[in-house]
Amino acid sequence: xxxxxxxxxxxxxxxxxxxxxxxxxxxxxxxxxxxxxxxxxxxxxxxxxxxxxxxxxxxxxxxxxxxxxxxxxxxxxxxxxxxxxxxxxxxxxxxxxxxxxxxxxxxxxx
Numbered sequence: 001x002x003x004x005x006x007x008x009x010x011x012x013x014x015x016x017x018x019x020x021x022x023x024x025x026x027x028x029x030x031x032x033x034x035x036x037x038x039x040x041x042x043x044x045x046x047x048x049x050x051x052x053x054x055x056x057x058x059x060x061x062x063x064x065x066x067x068x069x070x071x072x073x074x075x076x077x078x079x080x081x082x083x084x085x086x087x088x089x090x091x092x093x094x095x096x097x098x099x100x101x102x103x104x105x106x107x108x109x110x
Contacts, residue, residue, distance in 0.1 A: 004084040007039070008069040009053070011060045012078030014045050018059060021101030023076070027061075028097055030068075039064035039087070041094035050093070053083065059098075062090060 010017070017023050023042065030040050043051065043060040053060065060078075062085065063069050069080055 002086055002088040004086050006082050007062045007064060007085050007090075008066050009060050009062050009081050009083045009085075010069050010072050010076075010078045011048070011054065011058050011081065012076060014057045014059050016059070016078060017061060017072070017076050018042065018098035019101065023061070023072070024098040024100060026072075036095070037091070039090075040068065041090050042096070042098045043094055044096075044098075047094055051085065051089070062094070 027040060027042055030038055039062075041062045043053070043062060045057050045059055048054050048058055048060055061069065061072055062083075072078075073080055
């Protein structure tokens with residue numbers, strides 16, 4: 001296990017961050033611009049429990065840059081903390097994008 005380092009973590013109730021698909025798009029764009037090794041990860045409720053951050057039904061975004069987390073909090077809400085986390089474990093376990101937004105029926109009812 002590698003040494004832990006401090007990261008900014010935005011935690012919110014499950015679905016609040018990823019429910020509309022905008023967070024998925026944000027993370028994807030950031031990785032496209034800055035590379036896959038950019039320190040910016042989504043933690044599903046299962047990963048939050050695996051990393052022993054919470055036992056509640058929550059989700060989170062972890063980042064090295066405070067401004068990125070502040071912007072996400074303004075956009076989606078949630079609570080910010082600074083938490084020491086294992087960088088290698090994040091790279092190994094948290095590279096998946098948030099789930100896609102559910103498809104909506106936009107057909108006309110006429």
